[in-house]
Amino acid sequence: MKYTRIDVKNKKRSNGHNNNNNNDGKSFILLFIGVIVVALVISTAMSKFIWPEGKKTAEKERIEATSGENKETSEKDKENNKASKEDEKPKDNKVMAESVGGQEYVMIQCGFYSNKENANNVKAQLEDDYIAVSLSEAENYRVIVHIGNEEEATKLSNELNEKGVSNTKGRFMIPKTDVCSNEIIEIVNGYVNIINKLKEDSVKGVKTTEFKEWVNSLEEHSDSEYFKVFKELKGGINKIPDEITKKNIEESYQIVFNTLNNFKVNK
CATH class of the missing domain: 3.30.70.1070 (Sporulation related repeat)
Incomplete structure (x- = not known):
């Protein structure tokens, strides 16, 4: 009868090497996710510091107010122009x-x-x-x-x-x-x-x-x-x-x- 010899030591070494590769991949993914989370936290904190909520609201109100004033002025100009044109018409x-x-x-x-x-x-x-x-x-x-x-x-x-x-x-x-x-x-x-x-x-x-x-x-x-x-x-x-x-x-x-x-x- 012939016997097949199994190298138990090499197999163990091979399994150990694969486990190390898996651990390295998991570490890289966790590190990548961690970097993204930290970046989001920092960007959120910086946006609040650069443009506080109160300033946003005030700026929004200023823009809306300016827009309203411009609209009102435009309407008045139209009325004045209309009146001016009426004045320019010859009297019958x-x-x-x-x-x-x-x-x-x-x-x-x-x-x-x-x-x-x-x-x-x-x-x-x-x-x-x-x-x-x-x-x-x-x-x-x-x-x-x-x-x-x-x-x-x-x-x-x-x-x-x-x-x-x-x-x-x-x-x-x-x-x-x-x-x-x-x-x-x-x-x-x-x-x-x-x-x-x-x-x-x-x-x-x-x-x-x-x-x-x-x-x-x-x-x-x-x-x-x-x-x-x-x-x-x-x-x-x-x-x-x-x-x-x-x-x-x-x-x-x-x-x-x-x-x-x-x-x-x-x-």
Whole structure:
């Protein structure tokens, strides 16, 4: 019979070596876990030290408060811009006058030119049948033949159309909002009556002394939104001669137009 020899010593040595390897692996894992735990503890402690809870809360409240203020400011800016835009819109004097009462004036215009010579040429063509004048506005010139009420303006416009003369209507409306605006209406009405009188063939001149004295006797209302217009109109009338002739019609219409142009009706 054959016998197999078993090396008991070598087997024991081999088992001992494997046990040592297992122990080393377990130690490494435990060490790794320990390092992670220590790192977490240290990071937590440091975060509390660097940014305490109270500071976090205070900073959060500050950010929220700032955000709220910015939002509120933004809303106010929007409202202010909206109000500003509303203020920038042109006033519809016709709507205003219709709501509070007012006086309408109609102007018959036969041309609008940037060149004064062209305006004078058209004016000369009309002078055989009408008293036409050239009114300056900024760097432009308007050739007109009438400023007055709707009925007179429509009659004259139809007459011009029949003669093949192109014309348009310009409208103005002075609202009766206060004493000052009413005084402007009365002054314009009086001045237009003087101009119409001068346009009559038989009239050579009209004295204006009493008219100017009356204008200067009117009470001034500096708190009115139309006070500046009133002062400019009053100043223009005080510059006209004590007696005006047909040569002063253009100057007189210019004063009236400068006043009415503040009350132009938006189309």
